């Protein structure tokens with residue numbers, strides 16, 4: 598039985614880019630020694646970054662050294678997953694598998710890896726600062742102790758929730774996986790509007806980011822629904838009303854929901870496009 602006090606086992610990462618780095622950072626902060634982490638990363642610059650940031654030595658290709666890992670984290674792009682699996686699978690037979698790849702279904706992974714011990718995760722980049730939000734889905738072959746191990750790893754990067762159906766991970770991807778980009782997109786527009794109204798870039802950014810942080814924390818702590826919190830800002834005949842009315846006239850909410858539909862659709866497409874090839 599794994600609990601929060603259990604020492605973490607050796608962990609391997611296939612792919613050592615942004616997402617792998619966020620999780621490795623969390624593991625190192627929790628006290629996992631760098632020598633307990635194996636990474637396969639073909640790009641030299643990414644290997645150098647892992648050494649400099651975390652003291653982790655990454656290998657350019659999969660080797661038998663992967664076999665000591667009890668958990669293998671798949672952090673490659675959906676487009677390269679089947680090829681990476683073909684290279685590494687001969688060395689990972691005894692491991693629990695955790696994929697962070699968007700779209701790639703556990704059926705494809707089970708076929709490529711010859712294993713039913715698969716958990717899929719959809720993290721997001723605030724994981725870099727321990728403020729991540731991760732959705733998790735476990736295949737039926739995963740034991741409660743293995744789920745607990747995954748939770749222990751993911752907890753080093755922030756909060757998590759489990760979904761019961763794998764298809765729900767595409768919705769998680771559309772909301773929280775891609776979500777930080779939507780926040781930055783709105784922040785960019787807010788800052789630009791502030792600058793256009795005569796504030797400095799620094800002032801506009803401080804006001805905009807501070808407002809997102811404060812309002813998000815208020816929403817997290819509040820017992821009331823979001824629309825009540827919004828109405829409390831919106832004085833009758835006042836400034837907020839003018840802004841919200843302008844957004845309603847432009848159907849901003851509907852257009853935003855359409856954008857999330859596009860992200861969910863793309864997650865499904867990635868699974869179809871890059872999950873089919875048998876890697877043998």
Ligand SMILES: NC(=O)C1=CN([C@@H]2O[C@H](COP(=O)(O)OP(=O)(O)OC[C@H]3O[C@@H](n4cnc5c(N)ncnc54)[C@H](O)[C@@H]3O)[C@@H](O)[C@H]2O)C=CC1
Nearest residue numbers: 611612613614615616640672673674675681697698699720
């Ligand atoms: N960046 C994000 O916000 C999020 C990304 N993801 C998922 O995480 C996965 C990785 O994304 P990022 O870290 O952003 O990409 P990235 O490009 O930073 O990292 C992927 C790494 O895989 C390496 N790689 C390529 N071929 C390989 C192979 N055959 N064996 C081992 N490594 C190989 C690349 O050199 C690269 O460094 C993707 O599947 C993505 O869908 C999930 C949630 C959020």
Ligand SMILES: O=C(O)[C@@H]1CCC=N1
Nearest residue numbers: 699770773774775776
């Ligand atoms: O854009 C992507 O495909 C990945 C998955 C979620 C965030 N980034």
